[in-house]
Amino acid sequence: MEALQNKAKELLAASAVKVVIGYGKGTGESRRPIFVRAAERAGDLVVDTACTQNLATYLTKAEVRALGRIAIVAIPSTLRSILQLAAEKQLREENVLALAIVDGGVRELATFDAIEEAVATIPDAIGEADQKMIDKLTAMSVGERRAFWADELGRCVKCYACRSSCPMCYCERCTMDCNRPQWIPVASHAIGNLEYHMVRAMHLAGRCVECGTCGAACPVGIPVHLLTFFAEQTVRRQFGQKGGASAKLDYAMSTFKPDDKETFIR
Amino acid sequence: MADPFEPKMTAFVCNWCTYAGADLTGTSRIKYQSNVRVIRLPCTGRIDFMLVMKAFSRGSDGVIISGCHPNDCHYTSGNYHARRRWMVFRDLLDFMGIDLRRVTFSWVSAAEGAKWAELVNDATNTVRALGPYKEVQQLAAVGIE
């Protein structure tokens, strides 16, 4: 933690970056995103196991970019998001400095190549509890799954906390807000909720870095991250491609192989 | 006595292969069940996955999606993209509890008039046996006070 605070102080004092995005103490035992701009406030930065939110969502936010060059405290999923955003041409290398938290210290990763190298050494793994839940769902019958999602999505109020907290949902005009034409109903009734979450999962397939921030953001506790995780796992299994591995675009849904194998087309 | 259930089938087909193939079915005077409403698109690559869900939420009991065989796409690669999309969307639909027996994917070329008839008949018979897709159709009223 001290290493991070010192590094942040150094960077800000030298004006190498204009803001350090990291985690700070929140209400009670929680952590919240903080934006440190003055070197003397570097002590506000906190690093511990409670820091799980993917902060990369701020890298595409206009108000944050307007501050200047950004250093961002990067947990593994944040590093992956940086790569995916870079691959989608949403970030300039010179504008982002990743401060990767490794072995109690901080590694400055100033290039996308460096981040790629670092990410290659981090094992992908969805948390055990989440994997168990996905396995449990896939073992259910279709009817049981329908009932599960109807029950969970019944609580959805279309607050869009999931979409807003996701680093990959940076579209200024989300297709689901569009009303000419209206793709999906906006209101948070059963069909509106089902279709929204379907679309989001599909639009994340092949781009999701499996950070789980969407599910954590949901105020009513719907495990929406299981949908995007499932879509991402499907892409990985079917095509061997995945989100957040490289700063060069390798997007499964905009590429193809003439011999992609499936079993269901007559 | 109430009329026996006749499924509403919606088919999303590409203009250059399956639509032409369906035309051939007609000109060949091959009869097939008339439950299907055919929606013509330029290419399967243009079929947004949400069209499938919309067909169900608007009252379809079954959906058919069909286009050119791989390597025969009029726009070269539209059907390859479509295939990828369906490989993922189909799994997601299943994961979210949509009955995949009600969705049929196929490649039907402009020369395959007989195949189109067989495809539609098989799909319609399957969906007739499954009954109306009440589980999705009833959702329309859920969550509105």
Next chain:
Amino acid sequence: MSERYTITETSVGSFLQAMTASGRRVLGPKLVAGRIEIADINTFADVVQNGQSVVSAKGVVFPKVERLLKYRFEGKNIALEDVEPQAQPTVLFGLRPCEARAFHALDVVFNWDSKDKFFNTRMANTTVVGLSCTQADESCFCTSLGSRPDDTQGSDILLSPLKAGGFVAEVLTDKGKALVALAKDTFQPLADDAALVPPATVAPAFDAKALQQELAAMFDSPLWAEQSLRCLGCGACAFVCPTCVCFDIQDEADTKQGQRLRAWDSCGMRIFTLHASGHNPRDKQSQRWRQRVYHKFAYYPERLGTLGCVGCGKCSRACPVDMNLKQHLAQVAEAASQG
């Protein structure tokens, strides 16, 4: 006008039964899968006596999705069908006093110029039985707004726990009286030595009246941009809030028929003020954040004579990035005092 009785925990059970037997739906704060939700209350043990539900009870009178009218196209004619709101008589049982107070803030908006029949019908059919708080958490701030954990405002009956067990039941309105009449013998006269469990201690963090004056001079303060840097512009705060009332109208139609729906909306979302021309007067999150604060703490008291906030803290707890309203407002008050 209030009458005070005592009621034991066991008698509360009978009271609940009498309510259900009368055809009323009884809802209240209940633990469901580890979260506090406003859900069906069957026994008193269901009621969470302290702690805040994630989403407020406003959905009972202002549902998240509501049908306003339906229409059918018949040849050249449009057959319009008004919807008459069906409101099952409901009792909100064991509600936090802050939530009970919130209905007034909804009422002043829904009856401001036109009288909203949907809200009014549902409100008329809803009886509120509040339950005073003996515990609070770090997001609560009712006392900063001139209220208290045992505030009677907005409750038809307010229950407050007694040290010896059971509750004092303060019957405050005709609706409350009607409810008591369902199970008269469950209510006993109040003894002189009945000692209440002290209400929760909620240290005031700022003063709402002073804040209203201070805000007048702070419109251009850089504080709004600073505070809102982490805000994601979602609708979590607005949707869980018991006083937030903004809504969106959606027409869902096909070539044969359609329906007009009203759904919750949030001023925190970027497209909330997006004009058809493409201009957006609140294009930056700082402008939307400022609007939220001014709306609740300046414009409401100025124009509607009541605050647009009850200090329940649900927004703070629901926020994915910990926008703690109490802390933000305390910071605003401090900035104002420093000139």
